[in-house]
Amino acid sequence: xxxxETFFKVTYGLFIVSSGNMVKGNGFISNSVFQVTSEPPQxxxxxxxxxxxxxxxxxxxxxxxxxxxxxxxxxxxxxFGYKSGKDIxxxxxxxxxxxxxxxxxxxxDTMAMIECRLDQTFDVGTHLIFIGKVVDAExxxxxxxxxxxxxxxxxxxxxxxxxxxxxxDKSKLKK
Amino acid sequence: xxxxETFFKVTYGLFIVSSGNMVKGNGFISNSVFQVTSEPPQxxxxxxxxxxxxxxxxxxxxxxxxxxxxxxxxxxxxxFGYKSGKDIxxxxxxxxxxxxxxxxxxxxDTMAMIECRLDQTFDVGTHLIFIGKVVDAExxxxxxxxxxxxxxxxxxxxxxxxxxxxxxDKSKLKK
Numbered sequence: 323x324x325x326x327e328t329f330f331k332v333t334y335g336l337f338i339v340s341s342g343n344m345v346k347g348n349g350f351i352s353n354s355v356f357q358v359t360s361e362p363p364q365x366x367x368x369x370x371x372x373x374x375x376x377x378x379x380x381x382x383x384x385x386x387x388x389x390x391x392x393x394x395x396x397x398x399x400x401x402f403g404y405k406s407g408k409d410i411x412x413x414x415x416x417x418x419x420x421x422x423x424x425x426x427x428x429x430x431d432t433m434a435m436i437e438c439r440l441d442q443t444f445d446v447g448t449h450l451i452f453i454g455k456v457v458d459a460e461x462x463x464x465x466x467x468x469x470x471x472x473x474x475x476x477x478x479x480x481x482x483x484x485x486x487x488x489x490x491d492k493s494k495l496k497k
Numbered sequence: 498x499x500x501x502e503t504f505f506k507v508t509y510g511l512f513i514v515s516s517g518n519m520v521k522g523n524g525f526i527s528n529s530v531f532q533v534t535s536e537p538p539q540x541x542x543x544x545x546x547x548x549x550x551x552x553x554x555x556x557x558x559x560x561x562x563x564x565x566x567x568x569x570x571x572x573x574x575x576x577f578g579y580k581s582g583k584d585i586x587x588x589x590x591x592x593x594x595x596x597x598x599x600x601x602x603x604x605x606d607t608m609a610m611i612e613c614r615l616d617q618t619f620d621v622g623t624h625l626i627f628i629g630k631v632v633d634a635e636x637x638x639x640x641x642x643x644x645x646x647x648x649x650x651x652x653x654x655x656x657x658x659x660x661x662x663x664x665x666d667k668s669k670l671k672k
Contacts, residue, residue, distance in 0.1 A: 449534050
């Protein structure tokens with residue numbers, strides 16, 4: 323028997339994963355970012371196939387990860403988490419820079435950033451896992467605490483959007 | 498430039514990933530466990546190729562994930578994190594059960610468990626990413642809080658062993 327409440331006990335951070343270029347870029351809120359090897363340092367990010375950023379990552383062969391701080395503005399999460407880059411330019415009016423690979427790196431509400439060159443792409447059904455080699459990694463806000471997905475859910479009352487790997491149809495939860 | 502301190506800002510949980518059978522089983526401490534799709538529910542775990550559990554997962558085609566609680570005993574982490582199943586029987590004297598697939602599921606210090614049938618295996622160099630479909634998921638300790646890797650590192654003064662995806666050679670850190 324699968325108790326879907328169990329999945330909420332898995333700890334994650336909260337990130338913006340971005341790709342594209344300085345003319346047309348996009349990013350989305352992700353909780354599925356993790357290091358997969360240390361020699362060389364490589365990170366995995368998991369992304370819905372429907373996600374605009376997924377096509378940018380495939381085209382540019384690079385992506386950036388912005389580690390959000392605990393004080394991240396709800397507007398930042400709203401813009402990157404619940405809107406589509408197909409409808410709006412998510413980077414408009416947002417503090418960001420050009421990374422070494424040419425992808426945008428969101429710095430708004432960001433305590434640290436990691437930029438990767440795409441190495442492998444794995445298909446897991448509705449989602450893709452992108453594996454990238456780290457080319458740049460910097461602390462942006464010394465001493466800041468990272469936002470955890472748990473804090474976002476329980477204190478900020480946030481929820482996973484439909485494209486997230488951790489999305490749960492509420493009908494599956496016990497009443 | 499890669500500042501390795503950045504990697505410590507990525508949030509993870511702390512888990513025991515197990516495989517094998519009731520006669521010969523093994524498990525290891527992992528911080529790299531995450532959900533990759535919700536339809537169907539699938540989880541990824543990242544595991545060193547040198548790890549005994551990796552060969553058990555390949556042989557049995559299944560694995561279990563034990564989500565450790567915040568009060569997890571240092572002995573449990575010591576046994577599963579810093580010793581090899583090649584030298585000792587890690588499950589001896591440990592509270593565990595047989596999962597639906599036949600793999601051992603560690604219940605010691607465990608607040609929730611997830612059991613998966615292996616679906617795909619991806620090679621990322623020194624490590625493998627195992628993707629499994631969830632066959633069972635249960636809350637073991639209602640109301641318990643999960644241990645985070647951050648809490649383990651900063652409060653418990655733990656460190657990643659050499660086989661971990663997040664292992665960092667101390668010479669790479671700034672003095």
